[in-house]
Amino acid sequence: MRKISESTVRRLSLYLRFLEQSEQQGHTTISSEELARRGGTTSAQIRKDLSFFGSFGKRGLGYSVPELAHRIREILGLERAYRVILVGAGKIGGALVHYEGFRQRGFHVAAIYDRDPKKIGSRRNGLVVRDIKHIETDLKKEPSDIAIVVTPAAAAQDVVDRMVRGGVKAILNFAPVQLSVPRDVAVKTVNMALELETLSYSLANR
Amino acid sequence: MRKISESTVRRLSLYLRFLEQSEQQGHTTISSEELARRGGTTSAQIRKDLSFFGSFGKRGLGYSVPELAHRIREILGLERAYRVILVGAGKIGGALVHYEGFRQRGFHVAAIYDRDPKKIGSRRNGLVVRDIKHIETDLKKEPSDIAIVVTPAAAAQDVVDRMVRGGVKAILNFAPVQLSVPRDVAVKTVNMALELETLSYSLANR
DNA sequence: TTCTGTGAATAGGTTCACAGCT
DNA sequence: AGCTGTGAACCTATTCACAGAA
Numbered sequence: 136m137r138k139i140s141e142s143t144v145r146r147l148s149l150y151l152r153f154l155e156q157s158e159q160q161g162h163t164t165i166s167s168e169e170l171a172r173r174g175g176t177t178s179a180q181i182r183k184d185l186s187f188f189g190s191f192g193k194r195g196l197g198y199s200v201p202e203l204a205h206r207i208r209e210i211l212g213l214e215r216a217y218r219v220i221l222v223g224a225g226k227i228g229g230a231l232v233h234y235e236g237f238r239q240r241g242f243h244v245a246a247i248y249d250r251d252p253k254k255i256g257s258r259r260n261g262l263v264v265r266d267i268k269h270i271e272t273d274l275k276k277e278p279s280d281i282a283i284v285v286t287p288a289a290a291a292q293d294v295v296d297r298m299v300r301g302g303v304k305a306i307l308n309f310a311p312v313q314l315s316v317p318r319d320v321a322v323k324t325v326n327m328a329l330e331l332e333t334l335s336y337s338l339a340n341r
Numbered sequence: 342m343r344k345i346s347e348s349t350v351r352r353l354s355l356y357l358r359f360l361e362q363s364e365q366q367g368h369t370t371i372s373s374e375e376l377a378r379r380g381g382t383t384s385a386q387i388r389k390d391l392s393f394f395g396s397f398g399k400r401g402l403g404y405s406v407p408e409l410a411h412r413i414r415e416i417l418g419l420e421r422a423y424r425v426i427l428v429g430a431g432k433i434g435g436a437l438v439h440y441e442g443f444r445q446r447g448f449h450v451a452a453i454y455d456r457d458p459k460k461i462g463s464r465r466n467g468l469v470v471r472d473i474k475h476i477e478t479d480l481k482k483e484p485s486d487i488a489i490v491v492t493p494a495a496a497a498q499d500v501v502d503r504m505v506r507g508g509v510k511a512i513l514n515f516a517p518v519q520l521s522v523p524r525d526v527a528v529k530t531v532n533m534a535l536e537l538e539t540l541s542y543s544l545a546n547r
Numbered sequence: 548t549t550c551t552g553t554g555a556a557t558a559g560g561t562t563c564a565c566a567g568c569t
Numbered sequence: 570a571g572c573t574g575t576g577a578a579c580c581t582a583t584t585c586a587c588a589g590a591a
Binding site: 548549550551552553554555556557558559560561562563564565566567568569 | 570571572573574575576577578579580581582583584585586587588589590591
C-alpha cells in the first residue's frame with residue numbers, strides 16, 4: 136500500500152468519531168461537506184484522505200454513515216480488540232488504567248507493571264501490579280501488541296527493551312525521552328509538557 | 342513576525358531539552374550536527390528552524406549551549422512562570438496536579454475545579470477543589486493565561502466558555518471534543534485514544 | 548442536480564549545497 | 570578548516586476545479 140501520512144491517519148480517527156456521533160443522532164447518510172463542518176476541515180481534504188483507501192461514497196448522495204464508519208474502523212485496525220499492557224503504576228499510570236476512552240475503542244489494559252516494591256502487589260482497577268522483571272516472560276505467555284509507558288524518563292528505555300524482547304510491536308510513550316526501538320516497532324510519544332510549551336509560545340508571540 | 346510552523350515550535354522544545362542535558366553534562370558548546378544526532382533530526386533542519394528567529398551560532402564553532410538554551414526559552418516564552426488552572430478533579434486531573442514535568446518547566450497548577458459536589462472541597466496536592474461556577478470570578482481576581490481541561494467530553498465546552506470569559510488565552514484540552522473558542526485563544530487538544538489509534542493503524546498496515 | 552473522486556495547481560515544509568564568517 | 574546561515578531545489582500535503590456517477 137502507498138505510504139499514508141500520519142496526518143491523514145489522525146484525521147481518519149477524527150472522522151470516525153464524528154461518524155459515530157452522526158450515527159447516534161440517527162443520520163444514515165452524510166456528505167463530505169457536513170463531515171468537514173464538524174471536523175474543522177474541508178470537504179476536499181476528506182475526499183482526498185478517503186481516496187487513498189478506496190471510494191466509499193455515492194456521487195450525488197454522500198456516504199452511508201454506518202458503512203463509512205465500518206470502512207474506517209477496518210483501515211485503522213479497530214475491528215479487533217487489543218490487549219494492552221501498561222508500565223508505571225504512578226499517578227498517571229493509575230489514572231490511565233481506568234481511562235474509559237481506551238476501553239471504548241477496544242484497547243483493554245490487561246496488565247500493569249512497576250519497579251517499586253511498595254507498589255508491586257497493590258491493585259489498580261482490579262489489576263495486581265506486577266514486577267517489571269516479569270514483563271518479558273508474561274508477554275511470552277500472553278502476547279500483547281501494544282504497551283503504554285508511563286514511567287519516569289530514566290526507567291523508560293529499559294522497560295521498552297524488555298517489551299520489545301517480549302514481542303510488543305507498538306508503544307504509546309508518556310515518558311519525556313526519545314526511545315530507541317527496532318524499525319518494526321511503532322512508537323508514539325506524547326509529551327505533555329511540550330504541549331504546554333507550544334501554548335506558551337503562542338502566548339509569547341501574538 | 343513571520344508565521345512559524347507548529348512543527349518548528351515543537352522541535353525547538355525538543356532542542357531545549359537536549360541543550361539542558363548537554364549543559365548538565367558540562368558541554369559549553371554544541372554543533373547543529375551533534376544536536377541533530379540526539380534529537381533524531383538533521384543539522385540542516387535545526388539551522389533552518391533557528392534561522393527563523395535569528396542567528397545564534399558562531400561559524401566554525403557551533404552554538405554556546407547556555408546561550409542557545411536561553412534564546413530558545415525566550416522564543417518559547419519560558420523565561421516566565423505561568424499560573425495554570427486545571428478543571429476536572431477526576432483520575433487524570435488528580436494525576437496532572439502532581440505532574441513534575443509541568444512544574445519543572447514553570448507551569449504551576451494554582452487552582453483545581455470540578456462540578457461534582459462530592460469532589461468539591463476535597464484536596465489534590467494541597468489544593469482544595471473548587472466549584473466550577475467560581476472559575477470566572479476567581480480568574481477576575483487572580484488571572485491565569487493557561488488552563489488545562491480534563492473533564493468529560495460533555496462538560497468541556499461549558500467549562501471552556503467560563504474560562505474564556507475569565508480571560509484565559511491558552512487551553513490544553515484532554516477532553517475528546519472539538520472545542521470552539523474565540524480566535525485569540527489557543528487550544529491544543531491531546532486525544533489519548535486517538536494516539537492509540539494511530540498505533541493500531543500501524544499494526545494493521547505493515 | 549448533487550456530491551464524489553481525482554488529476555492539476557498551489558502552498559508549505561524539508562533537504563541540499565555552498566557562500567561567508569570565525 | 571570548520572560549521573553556520575540561507576537561497577534554491579526538492580518533496581509532501583492541501584486546495585482547486587471539474588469530469589463523471591447516482
